[in-house]
Amino acid sequence: MPCRQEVPDDLMFGKWKYEMTNESPVFIAFRSSTKKSVHYDDVPDYKGRLSLSENYTLSIKNARISDEKRFVCMLVTEDNVFEEPTIVKVFKRPSQPEILHQANVLETEKLKMLGECVARDSYPEGNITWYKNGNVLHHDAGAVVIRLENTVDRSTGLFTMTSSLQYKPKKADAKAQFSCSVTYNGPSGSETIQSESLVFDVHYPTEKVTIQVLSQSSTIKEGDNITLKCSGNGNPPPQEFLFYIPGETEGIRSSDTYIMTDVRRNATGEYKCSLTDKDLTGSTTITVHYLDLQLIPSGEVTKQVGEALPVSCTISSSRNATVLWIKDNTRMQTTPSFSSLQYQDAGNYICETTLQEVEGLKKRKTLLLTVEGKPQVKMTKKTSLNKASKTIICHVEGFPKPAVQWTIASTGTVINQTEETKYVNGKFSSKIEIAPEENVTVTCVAENQLERTVTSMNVSAITFPETDEAEDRNDDNTEKVNDQAKLIVGIVVGLLLVALIAGIVYWLYMKKSKTASKHVDKDLGNIEENKKLEENHHKSEA
Numbered sequence: 001m002p003c004r005q006e007v008p009d010d011l012m013f014g015k016w017k018y019e020m021t022n023e024s025p026v027f028i029a030f031r032s033s034t035k036k037s038v039h040y041d042d043v044p045d046y047k048g049r050l051s052l053s054e055n056y057t058l059s060i061k062n063a064r065i066s067d068e069k070r071f072v073c074m075l076v077t078e079d080n081v082f083e084e085p086t087i088v089k090v091f092k093r094p095s096q097p098e099i100l101h102q103a104n105v106l107e108t109e110k111l112k113m114l115g116e117c118v119a120r121d122s123y124p125e126g127n128i129t130w131y132k133n134g135n136v137l138h139h140d141a142g143a144v145v146i147r148l149e150n151t152v153d154r155s156t157g158l159f160t161m162t163s164s165l166q167y168k169p170k171k172a173d174a175k176a177q178f179s180c181s182v183t184y185n186g187p188s189g190s191e192t193i194q195s196e197s198l199v200f201d202v203h204y205p206t207e208k209v210t211i212q213v214l215s216q217s218s219t220i221k222e223g224d225n226i227t228l229k230c231s232g233n234g235n236p237p238p239q240e241f242l243f244y245i246p247g248e249t250e251g252i253r254s255s256d257t258y259i260m261t262d263v264r265r266n267a268t269g270e271y272k273c274s275l276t277d278k279d280l281t282g283s284t285t286i287t288v289h290y291l292d293l294q295l296i297p298s299g300e301v302t303k304q305v306g307e308a309l310p311v312s313c314t315i316s317s318s319r320n321a322t323v324l325w326i327k328d329n330t331r332m333q334t335t336p337s338f339s340s341l342q343y344q345d346a347g348n349y350i351c352e353t354t355l356q357e358v359e360g361l362k363k364r365k366t367l368l369l370t371v372e373g374k375p376q377v378k379m380t381k382k383t384s385l386n387k388a389s390k391t392i393i394c395h396v397e398g399f400p401k402p403a404v405q406w407t408i409a410s411t412g413t414v415i416n417q418t419e420e421t422k423y424v425n426g427k428f429s430s431k432i433e434i435a436p437e438e439n440v441t442v443t444c445v446a447e448n449q450l451e452r453t454v455t456s457m458n459v460s461a462i463t464f465p466e467t468d469e470a471e472d473r474n475d476d477n478t479e480k481v482n483d484q485a486k487l488i489v490g491i492v493v494g495l496l497l498v499a500l501i502a503g504i505v506y507w508l509y510m511k512k513s514k515t516a517s518k519h520v521d522k523d524l525g526n527i528e529e530n531k532k533l534e535e536n537h538h539k540s541e542a
Contacts, residue, residue, distance in 0.1 A: 003056040003073035065157030094122030117180030126184035128163035206234030209282040230273035244272040292316040295365035305373035309338040313351035326350040343426025375402040375446035375453040394444035402446040409441035
């Protein structure tokens with residue numbers, strides 16, 4: 001505290017004192033201007049805490065509440081005494097407020113002590129305010145009750161502020177943040193200190209029940225397991241429910257979950273759950289998807305070539321399903337249909353169906369078709385370009401694959417040196433090469449489990465010229481050749497018919513012409529005869 005008086009030249013000494021209402025002044029410090037000495041009075045409250053400088057500024061260490069007084073600086077000369085007062089105000093910042101005696105739980109529609117906000121060691125005393133989500137709480141009879149109590153420590157003079165809050169919560173307060181603050185006066189004016197925020201557990205009754213299906217997939221198919229979970233929106237949530245299952249007349253008491261294993265399509269329906277002590281119900285609908293496939297015929301089927309085989313793949317499903325046909329690992333573009341079975345129709349057929357919207361729901365069945373046939377044989381021959389040998393070919397159809405044997409009919413000799421083509425779609429060829437010195441008959445024998453077929457061909461000696469027969473071509477070429485042959489035959493027959501008609505017309509024309517000529521000749525003969533008669537008549541008359 002500086003002495004705000006100008007120090008006079010004739011100053012003798014300076015002194016400090018303090019004054020209190022209705023009490024005598026108390027001198028506490030003295031300094032002589034001549035001896036430069038300082039003397040502190042024996043005042044217990046200030047022992048060891050005072051310091052008086054040469055300019056008569058008084059310092060007090062370790063300020064106390066009791067230091068809040070009126071201090072006076074006195075400068076004394078031989079003729080006068082100058083005094084200058086200083087009013088000292090003392091402030092103490094309170095501790096951060098904290099909420100004590102917190103409620104373990106709050107219940108809706110019940111007024112209950114939430115807690116006490118306490119701020120300690122303040123001077124002067126402060127004021128406490130309660131907040132919910134940052135908004136000030138005001139006293140509201142029946143819903144918000146606030147009580148403030150301030151106490152002072154007589155040894156220190158510091159105040160402790162305590163404010164209790166009774167609160168009746170609502171359901172919306174389940175996550176509300178409660179806090180308090182203390183406002184006090186400091187050297188620079190009013191200041192505020194906030195407490196930590198707290199969230200209280202608010203209990204409220206269940207008002208709505210829901211049921212849901214816990215599943216890794218959005219759809220359910222036959223064979224899956226279903227876990228039903230029931231929940232209420234109360235706090236604490238209910239722990240026991242009644243589950244109502246389609247086909248069951250009574251509710252099944254269980255915890256908040258109910259498990260069904262290996263469900264079938266008849267599990268489709270409405271599922272409900274309710275509280276055990278209150279008429280609140282939740283419901284959901286479950287659809288169990290299914291997929292059935294019936295292939296007729298299926299498995300291993302053996303048929304004769306040329307026979308008809310109706311095939312049907314019937315689908316029954318909970319939703320529209322896609323159908324795919326596969327033959328020997330190759331996708332087919334159309335559904336197989338056999339009005340007349342051929343060897344190339346044999347194979348492994350798969351009818352596969354899928355529900356695209358249901359993960360993992362796929363069915364397939366197999367038809368292993370075998371087409372059997374008795375051996376069919378056709379023989380051809382051709383002469384080599386150098387005229388040194390002849391090639392005899394035996395064209396064979398049949399399944400199981402026939403075994404082929406060549407013999408010379410006249411001698412019974414078996415020909416072992418043969419060459420076969422690849423067996424494809426029930427067809428292959430076996431050929432031999434011979435150079436007979438005389439006319440022979442060659443026999444081709446084709447045999448499988450169904451029949452033995454024998455076909456023979458006469459082959460002239462190598463020196464004897466003969467017309468060779470063309471080899472069989474594949475089916476497509478054969479069909480083309482047959483079509484060309486039919487066309488040529490048709491043209492020839494047409495030309496023959498035209499020629500025949502032209503000949504008949506010409507014959508009729510010639511016949512008519514000859515008849516007319518005869519009549520002319522006859523007429524001419526009659527004329528000549530008449531002339532002769534007339535000449536004879538004239539001669540007679542003469």
